[in-house]
Amino acid sequence: MKIVVIGGTGLIGSKTVAILGQGGHEVVAASPNSGVNTITGEGLKEAVAGAQVVVDLANSPSFEDKAVLEFFETAGRNLLPAEAAAGVRHHVALSIVAIDRTDNGYFRAKLAQEKLIVASGVPYTIIRATQFMEFLRGIADSSADGNTVRLPPILFQPIAADDVAAIVADVALAAPRRGIVEIAGPERAPFNEIVARYLRAVGDPRQVVRDPEARYWDGRVEERSLVPLGEARLGRIGLDEWLRRSRTKT
Ligand SMILES: NC(=O)c1ccc[n+]([C@@H]2O[C@H](COP(=O)([O-])OP(=O)(O)OC[C@H]3O[C@@H](n4cnc5c(N)ncnc54)[C@H](OP(=O)(O)O)[C@@H]3O)[C@@H](O)[C@H]2O)c1
Numbered sequence: 001m002k003i004v005v006i007g008g009t010g011l012i013g014s015k016t017v018a019i020l021g022q023g024g025h026e027v028v029a030a031s032p033n034s035g036v037n038t039i040t041g042e043g044l045k046e047a048v049a050g051a052q053v054v055v056d057l058a059n060s061p062s063f064e065d066k067a068v069l070e071f072f073e074t075a076g077r078n079l080l081p082a083e084a085a086a087g088v089r090h091h092v093a094l095s096i097v098a099i100d101r102t103d104n105g106y107f108r109a110k111l112a113q114e115k116l117i118v119a120s121g122v123p124y125t126i127i128r129a130t131q132f133m134e135f136l137r138g139i140a141d142s143s144a145d146g147n148t149v150r151l152p153p154i155l156f157q158p159i160a161a162d163d164v165a166a167i168v169a170d171v172a173l174a175a176p177r178r179g180i181v182e183i184a185g186p187e188r189a190p191f192n193e194i195v196a197r198y199l200r201a202v203g204d205p206r207q208v209v210r211d212p213e214a215r216y217w218d219g220r221v222e223e224r225s226l227v228p229l230g231e232a233r234l235g236r237i238g239l240d241e242w243l244r245r246s247r248t249k250t
Helices: 011-022 044-048 065-086 105-119 133-142 161-173 191-201 239-249
Strands: 002-006 026-030 053-056 090-096 124-129 148-151 179-184 207-210
Touching: 002 011, 011 026, 011 161, 044 065, 053 065, 053 161, 065 105, 090 105, 090 161, 105 124, 124 161, 133 191, 148 191, 161 179, 191 207, 191 239
Parallel strands: 002 026, 002 053, 053 090, 090 124, 124 179, 148 207
Antiparallel strands: none
């Protein structure tokens, strides 16, 4: 089966391409570097021709509110009609848990991406994941003021990129759900505690301060603002195991 992975060179994309390739499928890792660009439309028609499944794992180069909204809207408006014209049977996209009940600019852009998918007529599955463990440093950086990282004690349940890619590959090979599947890591704990554990483990001297008023990407958050509320498929890799694997890789 021909499967196109848009953003196939990224963190989740490259892992997903590897898993699907091992399964003997014809996998195309599509990205601007390989001449496929969802913003300009370059190479899109050729890439999706003959594909049964398209997995969209692209991300915006800029996280600024307006830029990220424009990225996901333009990409969806170019990609989804190209898929419909090519008769693609399953569009899989990676989104984020709670984007419809937690407000920040990036989440608004992901919600816009989801709406275009639902309206496109292409059979789809949207996978909403919690924050990736690989994103913990970025979260600490965005919440840091000098040596202090302020984070709220809300519930947090990060998932390892290896678990995300395994589930994305699995979903890509299954029938379209015409709905949302939620996925999360195996451990749920206060946000400030998880980031503090991560910083200590990697030898980062910054101190995490528990601050119930601290925001997440400038948006207000409450106890369950970032975790699945209902049933979720769980990854297998906990934070300690992920840290151990990260150490052996470097
Ligand atoms: N970070 C999190 O915690 C989190 C949680 C849940 C869901 N997600 C979602 O997961 C998805 C994947 O994230 P990631 O961290 O794996 O991304 P990433 O590592 O930043 O990779 C981004 C990919 O997008 C490609 N790309 C950029 N502009 C493109 C364009 N115009 N046309 C086609 N491809 C383009 C890049 O290609 P080049 O290599 O050629 O630049 C790269 O392959 C995103 O949609 C994100 O919203 C993230």
